[in-house]
Amino acid sequence: MQPCEIQAIHDASLAARLDAAIDNKTKPRGSLGALEKLARQAGLIQRTVTPSIERPAIMVFAGDHGIAAENVSPYPQSVTWQMVENFLAQGAAINVFARQHGCELQVVDAGVNHDFGPRDGLIDRKIGRGTGNFLHEPAMSAEQRDRAMQAGRELVRGLPGNVIGFGEMGIANTSAAAAVMHRLTGIALEDCVGAGAGLEEAGVLRKRGIISRGLQRHADAVEPLQVLSAFGGFEIAMIAGAMLGAAERRMIILVDGFIVTSALLVASRLQPALLDYCVFSHCSDERGHALMLRHLGAEPLLRLGLRLGEGSGCALALPLLRSAIGFLNEMATFDSAGVSERND
Numbered sequence: 001m002q003p004c005e006i007q008a009i010h011d012a013s014l015a016a017r018l019d020a021a022i023d024n025k026t027k028p029r030g031s032l033g034a035l036e037k038l039a040r041q042a043g044l045i046q047r048t049v050t051p052s053i054e055r056p057a058i059m060v061f062a063g064d065h066g067i068a069a070e071n072v073s074p075y076p077q078s079v080t081w082q083m084v085e086n087f088l089a090q091g092a093a094i095n096v097f098a099r100q101h102g103c104e105l106q107v108v109d110a111g112v113n114h115d116f117g118p119r120d121g122l123i124d125r126k127i128g129r130g131t132g133n134f135l136h137e138p139a140m141s142a143e144q145r146d147r148a149m150q151a152g153r154e155l156v157r158g159l160p161g162n163v164i165g166f167g168e169m170g171i172a173n174t175s176a177a178a179a180v181m182h183r184l185t186g187i188a189l190e191d192c193v194g195a196g197a198g199l200e201e202a203g204v205l206r207k208r209g210i211i212s213r214g215l216q217r218h219a220d221a222v223e224p225l226q227v228l229s230a231f232g233g234f235e236i237a238m239i240a241g242a243m244l245g246a247a248e249r250r251m252i253i254l255v256d257g258f259i260v261t262s263a264l265l266v267a268s269r270l271q272p273a274l275l276d277y278c279v280f281s282h283c284s285d286e287r288g289h290a291l292m293l294r295h296l297g298a299e300p301l302l303r304l305g306l307r308l309g310e311g312s313g314c315a316l317a318l319p320l321l322r323s324a325i326g327f328l329n330e331m332a333t334f335d336s337a338g339v340s341e342r343n344d
């Protein structure tokens with residue numbers, strides 16, 4: 001990917017003005033909890049005390065994984081393209097939630113093992129027909145990885161709004177994400193590998209054994225970009241690049257579940273200030289997600305036991321972001337409403 005530099009959002013004087021604006025609202029200080037942090041973050045990202053949400057979008061990136069050949073998922077690989085068809089037909093959970101919450105949805109073929117042909121509503125950025133099986137070869141070449149990241153970055157440049165959520169669809173991508181997590185964080189493999197789309201415990205143990213062999217096969221992959229090409233998916237690489245592109249444009253980034261957060265693990269190693277732009281929509285039920293979030297110092301907004309992907313958590317968190325920005329812009333102050341302030 002071409003060089004990029006993300007600026008930290010810190011600005012002491014704006015932060016002080018935002019804190020004063022938040023504290024002057026007619027409420028006990030701090031009583032809007034996480035919404036206050038969110039309002040402050042939105043203001044710092046947009047460099048204003050009156051942040052706004054304009055044309056929020058969710059981008060769902062789909063890709064297939066060579067490691068699926070090892071039966072690490074309870075579902076066949078064909079579900080990836082079938083779910084893409086479902087997205088295009090407006091029938092998936094993310095279609096419902098995006099509609100409900102006034103959010104545009106874009107579907108990107110990052111590397112599905114299926115020929116869709118030219119299709120209305122499907123953005124074709126196919127890097128290949130699925131990645132290589134990381135048990136035997138790198139998931140992708142450095143050239144494919146860079147092309148995927150650049151494509152993600154450029155897709156975001158074309159968006160009209162200032163809020164973006166990221167989702168994914170890819171059978172076996174929890175195996176890719178678990179390998180990336182283990183290698184980049186050093187967290188024990190058993191804490192990184194979970195049920196994915198619904199394996200029983202015996203299946204999870206088997207999956208862990210396969211990922212462990214893959215990790216040994218690529219023992220030399222240690223730098224973030226090496227780890228991404230050894231184990232990652234085309235959708236994971238494209239999301240990593242798109243996140244960097246979104247932060248370059250100072251957009252608010254909604255982070256979904258386990259796989260999307262693994263893309264952030266990679267991208268934030270390259271540009272740590274990227275984390276300033278991220279809103280962590282939820283903590284997934286996938287085993288490693290809570291630890292992944294803790295590793296990033298992230299506090300998720302929701303804990304709903306979701307483990308779907310598709311960007312579903314982003315759509316569900318969008319109303320909370322609206323409420324945070326809404327209270328900052330619309331609530332009365334102690335002064336304007338004639339309400340008495342604290343005694344001290």
Ligand SMILES: O=C(O)c1ccc[n+]([C@@H]2O[C@H](COP(=O)([O-])O)[C@@H](O)[C@H]2O)c1
Nearest residue numbers: 073170172174196197257258284308309
């Ligand atoms: O977002 C999550 O936290 C999440 C957790 C578990 C599974 N998924 C979804 O399930 C698929 C991957 O599961 P698997 O078992 O095939 O690796 C993929 O399409 C993801 O969108 C998503």
Ligand SMILES: Cc1cc2nc[nH]c2cc1C
Nearest residue numbers: 075079169197308309310
């Ligand atoms: C049916 C199905 C839908 C999904 N959506 C995201 N990941 C998924 C995995 C499966 C198996």
